[in-house]
Amino acid sequence: MKAIGQYYLAAFGKANVFEGSHPSHKASPIRFGIHFSKNTENNLKSPDRIVRAFYFCSMKYTRLTKQQLEELHQEFINFLATQSITAEEWEHIKANKPEVAEEELDVFSDLIWEGVLNKVTYLENVSALQMHLFELTDKEMKLISVKVMNPDIDLTTKVGFGWFKKNWQSDFVEYLTASKAYGEDKNLDKFNLIQQGAVITKGDLYQWFNNMIEVN
Numbered sequence: 001m002k003a004i005g006q007y008y009l010a011a012f013g014k015a016n017v018f019e020g021s022h023p024s025h026k027a028s029p030i031r032f033g034i035h036f037s038k039n040t041e042n043n044l045k046s047p048d049r050i051v052r053a054f055y056f057c058s059m060k061y062t063r064l065t066k067q068q069l070e071e072l073h074q075e076f077i078n079f080l081a082t083q084s085i086t087a088e089e090w091e092h093i094k095a096n097k098p099e100v101a102e103e104e105l106d107v108f109s110d111l112i113w114e115g116v117l118n119k120v121t122y123l124e125n126v127s128a129l130q131m132h133l134f135e136l137t138d139k140e141m142k143l144i145s146v147k148v149m150n151p152d153i154d155l156t157t158k159v160g161f162g163w164f165k166k167n168w169q170s171d172f173v174e175y176l177t178a179s180k181a182y183g184e185d186k187n188l189d190k191f192n193l194i195q196q197g198a199v200i201t202k203g204d205l206y207q208w209f210n211n212m213i214e215v216n
Contacts, residue, residue, distance in 0.1 A: 118187065122202065140181050
């Protein structure tokens with residue numbers, strides 16, 4: 001069994017696997033780590049008996065998409081290596097024990113999501129006439145909600161967003177701020193926002209709008 005300690009998955013740095021885009025900003029690479037204890041390594045005996053000290057419940061998040069899994073191909077190889085599963089053994093598992101292969105993908109997906117969500121600080125959910133901008137602090141979720149009353153504007157386009165930056169103080173724009181404490185599981189709260197359409201960002205738009213509010 002290899003002693004792996006810690007390895008890093010550059011999920012954000014590979015074709016922006018998780019990070020969304022908006023006309024107002026560009027994506028940036030973010031790295032995160034996954035740690036395996038020695039006890040966990042010792043419990044990973046073989047591909048036929050996959051026992052995980054860290055995983056005893058049903059899937060917490062959701063399976064990564066085919067594209068995301070392809071982008072994280074090398075990281076998945078590293079994940080299998082922590083269980084001493086070779087490429088040949090993985091092909092055998094897929095062919096003869098598809099339920100085990102499915103479980104492996106689910107565990108890997110949850111590990112990736114957990115690492116990503118641990119690092120997320122900003123989320124955005126932008127539609128044609130509304131923006132929901134989130135800052136995810138240690139203790140609470142902060143929201144800036146924006147609504148445009150001009151039906152000719154589409155905030156998801158450069159032209160529409162340019163109009164917004166010039167007219168955000170006009171009568172055509174309404175906004176409010178709010179905050180909410182996390183529930184029992186902080187990362188699950190973040191994940192639910194993503195499931196509702198929010199994307200991970202660097203927070204440029206939130207910070208810009210927050211600064212404008214403070215100045216005014």
